[in-house]
Amino acid sequence: MKFLKSEWNLMTTEKIYYDDQYKQSFKTNLVKQDQNEDGRLYVVLEKTAFYPTGGGQPHDTGTLNDVQVYDVEEIDGEIRHYVERSLDEHENIVGQISWERRFDHMQQHSGQHILSAAFEDVYGYKTISFHLGKDHCTIDLEVPNLTEEEVNQTETLVNEVILENRLIEAKWVSEEDLSHYSLRKELSVSENIRLVMISNFDNSGCGGTHPSSTAEVGAIKILHWEKQKRNIRVYFVCGARVMKQLQVKHQVIQSLTSVLNAPQEKLIDAANQIRQYSKNLEKKVDELKNELLTYEANKHIDHAQLKNNQKIVQSIYENRSISELQQLSRLITSMASDVIVFFISENEDKFQLVCTRGKDLDINMKQVLKEVLPVINGKGGGNDSLAQGGGERIIEAEHLMEELMKVSLF
Known part of the structure; x- marks a missing residue:
């Protein structure tokens, strides 16, 4: 800490901005340079035109001898000008505030x-x-x-x-x-x-x-x-x-007006037409997706495997969303109430799993998932008929599927 005026404890900074709010430049003397508790360098002047943050108004910015002032605050009458580097203590100080900001x-x-x-x-x-x-x-x-x-x-x-x-x-x-x-x-x-x-x-x-x-x-x-x-x-x-x-x-x-090919007064109507068209498209896309999922569900049911007198639908995908796999598995079990469904999706370095059963079966899918998840350091949840989870891709997907089959059938 460097004090340049021994009598400073008897005075406070003179606030030029109250005498003349239009004052953009001024000359003054350096009183002290110091650092705050965060290590930010600041200087205190005999007088200043820099307004400190307060009363809802942000601080001024500007320069002191061409050194940038980036923050100003008042603490106990001491107006601290936070500067990017220290000032020469022997120079006269010329301050310049950023007038456009002020x-x-x-x-x-x-x-x-x-x-x-x-x-x-x-x-x-x-x-x-x-x-x-x-x-x-x-x-x-x-x-x-x-x-x-x-x-x-x-x-x-x-x-x-x-x-x-x-x-x-x-x-x-x-x-x-x-x-x-x-x-x-x-x-x-x-x-x-x-x-x-x-x-x-x-x-x-x-x-x-x-x-x-x-x-x-x-x-x-x-x-x-x-x-x-x-x-x-x-x-x-x-x-x-x-x-x-x-x-x-x-x-x-x-x-x-250029993008929508409409004058300013017709922009709202044009935007509403596009919005409605988009909604109609989304509805049509959803209908087509449902048709595709229904087709896929039927195909899975037709190719279901019979193991230990139990129908199993199993499949491994890459980067397929768990929400879509849940939807597909529900669709399959609604169409075939005596089927177990196991889906695995490989997503970069992770696995996602969906385990579902038809209503005619009494296998606890939540328990099946719980027993398999430790193999991939995974987590999950669900209920007796549908459970989902995920974990690390540290084994082969085929090995993970074998674990699911083993737990559910034996």
Whole structure:
């Protein structure tokens, strides 16, 4: 640990981002370099424009003397800038934040304030959580259901507020001053209270960075919503992300119009026709599969072997699914109630087994399988009439079949 300022224990990092949220570059002095408990290298500065993760807003990124800052967090007033390599302690520090990322976060965060205020003002739906993600944002509303009409009306209102270019102002207040303000939600702190106020629309306690007017939010678009336990989660984007979403969706639609050979307004009809056609094909394929299995079942019955006065159907396959073998074995025993069926499938380095008997027999298939599985270090289960299992392919399939025959007939 290297401390460069002996008086540091009497001060905390000066937060430039609160004085000027538009500050993109700054000069400062290095206070200390250290590693956290995970061995990540970080530096502490006298002042910084880097916003640390907090209040639902992700951290800034950027550089310090061209060294990449990939994470920022605040611990007990100490803002830690996690860097890819150490800094020269004798150099003056020049910081540069990634402005595109910062301004995006400012747009999303202010958009969330506007959207949450609108849902509460119009419908009384309170926001209980907020997440600012890489591609989209979410709020959880304390309400069991949300209608399309409510969403459309709310979206119209928030975009009107944005176009009105209302002032967004941040202000530090004392606990005694709070009586002069109508707050949307209860504060989580009683000291260092910072209010973010949208003129004649919303007052909220917030430690994040925001633009100076609603117009800079650009636009808000609600993407979709879904049930989240007892609440509703609303997905939305603001600012430049709206244009990005529009571009992505436009490209998808253009591709679909070509693939489906239909104009945009007919895409749903075209997709539904293809879906129905696919369902019909699947139904026909299932019917043909059943016909093939019936044919195969009859063929097995015709070639059943008689051993110790017992009819046996046995077969070894490669890479055949156990579900299909179960279906085939059930079909055989439904058509011939006095037959035992043993199927083995060789799948790479494993065996899968199906053991079935007709209803006229009293052989316990589960017990037969249980006695054979140790030969292949296997596991399985089932009941008296049908059992299935699997194990390691450490013997020849023919040897395994012999073991099944031996157990079932003697």
